[in-house]
Amino acid sequence: xxxxxxxxxxxxxxxxxxxxxxxxxxxxxxxxxxxxxxxxxxxxxxxxxxxxxxxxxxxxxxxxxxxxxxxxxxxxxxxxxxxxxxxxxxxxxxxxxxxxxxxxxxxxxxxxxxxxxxxxxxxxxxxxxxxxxxxxxxxxxxxxxxxxxxxxxxxxxxxxxxxxxxxxxxxxxxxxxxxxxxxxxxxxxxxxxxxxxxxxxxxxxxxxxxxxxxxxxxxxxxxxxxxxxxxxxxxxxxxxxxxxxxxxxxxxxxxxxxxxxxxxxxxxxxxxxxxxxxxxxxxxxxxxxxxxxxxxxxxxxxxxxxxx
Amino acid sequence: xxxxxxxxxxxxxxxxxxxxxxxxxxxxxxxxxxxxxxxxxxxxxxxxxxxxxxxxxxxxxxxxxxxxxxxxxxxxxxxxxxxxxxxxxxxxxxxxxxxxxxxxxxxxxxxxxxxxxxxxxxxxxxxxxxxxxxxxxxxxxxxxxxxxxxxxxxxxxxxxxxxxxxxxxxxxxxxxxxxxxxxxxxxxxxxxxxxxxxxxxxxxxxxxxxxxxxxxxxxxxxxxxxxxxxx
Ligand SMILES: Nc1ncnc2c1ncn2[C@@H]1O[C@H](COP(=O)(O)OP(=O)(O)OP(=O)(O)O)[C@@H](O)[C@H]1O
Ligand SMILES: [Mg+2]
Numbered sequence: 427x428x429x430x431x432x433x434x435x436x437x438x439x440x441x442x443x444x445x446x447x448x449x450x451x452x453x454x455x456x457x458x459x460x461x462x463x464x465x466x467x468x469x470x471x472x473x474x475x476x477x478x479x480x481x482x483x484x485x486x487x488x489x490x491x492x493x494x495x496x497x498x499x500x501x502x503x504x505x506x507x508x509x510x511x512x513x514x515x516x517x518x519x520x521x522x523x524x525x526x527x528x529x530x531x532x533x534x535x536x537x538x539x540x541x542x543x544x545x546x547x548x549x550x551x552x553x554x555x556x557x558x559x560x561x562x563x564x565x566x567x568x569x570x571x572x573x574x575x576x577x578x579x580x581x582x583x584x585x586x587x588x589x590x591x592x593x594x595x596x597x598x599x600x601x602x603x604x605x606x607x608x609x610x611x612x613x614x615x616x617x618x619x620x621x622x623x624x625x626x627x628x629x630x631x632x633x634x635x636x637x638x639x640x641x642x643x644x645x646x647x648x649x650x651x652x653x654x655x656x657x658x659x660x661x662x663x664x665x666x667x668x669x670x671x672x673x674x675x676x677x678x679x680x681x682x683x684x685x686x687x688x689x690x691x692x693x694x695x696x697x698x699x700x701x702x703x704x705x706x707x708x709x710x711x712x713x714x715x716x717x718x719x720x721x722x723x724x725x726x727x728x729x730x731x732x733x734x
Numbered sequence: 735x736x737x738x739x740x741x742x743x744x745x746x747x748x749x750x751x752x753x754x755x756x757x758x759x760x761x762x763x764x765x766x767x768x769x770x771x772x773x774x775x776x777x778x779x780x781x782x783x784x785x786x787x788x789x790x791x792x793x794x795x796x797x798x799x800x801x802x803x804x805x806x807x808x809x810x811x812x813x814x815x816x817x818x819x820x821x822x823x824x825x826x827x828x829x830x831x832x833x834x835x836x837x838x839x840x841x842x843x844x845x846x847x848x849x850x851x852x853x854x855x856x857x858x859x860x861x862x863x864x865x866x867x868x869x870x871x872x873x874x875x876x877x878x879x880x881x882x883x884x885x886x887x888x889x890x891x892x893x894x895x896x897x898x899x900x901x902x903x904x905x906x907x908x909x910x911x912x913x914x915x916x917x918x919x920x921x922x923x924x925x926x927x928x929x930x931x932x933x934x935x936x937x938x939x940x941x942x943x944x945x946x947x948x949x950x951x952x953x954x955x956x957x958x959x960x961x962x963x964x965x
Pocket of ligand 1: 745748750768769770771772773774775776777817
């Protein structure tokens with residue numbers, strides 16, 4: 427096999443994983459950063475996004491693009507509302523105590539998973555992509571007439587996969603603008619820095635927490651809706667994104683959004699590349715080993731600030 | 735105007751305030767004086783509803799505000815300048831002020847007025863709060879509280895760790911707020927400052943207000959001052 431074209435293909439696959447993991451990891455990171463809690467059920471919100479997308483797309487019918495557009499609006503919003511309600515009904519009542527929150531979200535994980543199994547069933551179900559042109563990967567070759575473009579047979583990607591990458595970039599840019607330029611973003615950043623002083627200046631911190639928890643879950647769901655035309659919806663699909671998001675958040679430095687983002691891209695790319703050339707399991711093993719090393723040698727994360 | 739009635743406050747199992755009472759009216763400065771750990775900061779936190787009351791009341795203009803959510807307190811016109819300043823450290827000067835303005839529902843005019851009082855901040859609007867000097871940080875903490883156009887100001891050791899010129903500036907600002915008829919509760923360790931600024935002095939000891947006296951009566955009462963603060 428030609429190494430070059432395969433490397434391009436692997437990088438593309440990695441970039442798609444990176445796009446999805448960026449969304450889920452950033453969602454996990456804002457929840458951790460602002461609320462100081464670990465949401466073990468984050469992957470289940472991802473899964474719910476995919477399942478709801480399937481339901482919506484199936485119910486809407488017609489051209490795949492119509493179902494998909496409705497799904498990408500409805501699924502993340504629904505998941506966000508479910509998460510915000512969970513925050514209000516469960517997490518607020520246990521006063522965001524770190525240990526009790528972990529136990530509560532583990533419980534939530536199983537509730538969501540089993541409820542999905544009972545209603546959606548154990549099968550993987552596809553959502554049709556809104557558009558799906560095959561694109562061959564071009565490659566350069568030295569021929570008689572010097573350099574020329576060739577399209578090695580059988581290696582290609584689709585227009586939809588490229589769109590996933592673009593969509594993730596657009597969504598994350600929008601999120602960044604919201605955080606830096608809007609009043610809501612200012613309120614969230616102030617709450618993250620000192621929640622007590624935020625209250626002393628009129629910020630309704632409990633409501634901010636509900637919004638943040640909903641936003642974090644909504645980002646995971648958005649990632650899931652983007653990937654479900656490539657991967658299919660399944661009730662156990664939340665495991666890998668949870669693991670990879672945790673890895674990104676830890677490597678990136680707990681609570682640091684730029685760090686999380688850089689780590690997510692690195693992990694997504696390496697996961698894609700190692701999966702193509704070796705095996706997905708090896709990719710996960712290496713990523714987990716990397717986390718272990720980071721935790722031992724740089725517990726504040728590669729990009730986190732060292733506590734003084 | 736603001737009246738604290740026999741409040742009891744605890745951190746978990748450890749009780750910090752034992753039936754503490756005090757009162758302050760418009761244009762009046764009440765100083766809280768007491769040794770480290772006496773409960774001065776705890777009293778201000780209780781007024782801000784950051785700590786739940788075991789019993790007692792906090793009355794503002796005849797209404798008990800002690801059961802309101804903490805984020806409602808600033809909207810009632812209570813401005814807080816906490817011990818150690820506690821700015822939003824990674825936000826800019828302008829953003830710190832913006833949060834104060836939001837709390838008070840105040841607009842551009844208030845912002846201009848406040849910045850007029852602190853020209854040093856005007857020059858540093860885009861600077862991150864954590865990179866300001868100690869004195870500038872205290873100015874920002876003061877300015878942030880003024881952005882809500884407070885009727886009542888709670889100040890917790892605002893001159894702690896500042897050089898003399900900066901102390902004078904802060905004290906001048908406190909006096910100015912008094913002239914604007916703001917009710918002021920001031921925690922202050924410097925007895926000279928207390929005696930020159932305060933209308934009344936409350937001696938806090940072991941989580942209780944031992945006695946409240948007019949400042950004018952204290953100037954010559956070194957013995958009493960020594961008993962409570964060990965000067
Ligand atoms: N977060 C806390 N948890 C437990 N106990 C606390 C806490 N904060 C204060 N205390 C205790 O409550 C008591 C009163 O503390 P407070 O901070 O109100 O004192 P203070 O009069 O402001 O002292 P200082 O002059 O040193 O600022 C002290 O015994 C202190 O140890
Ligand atoms: Mg104190």
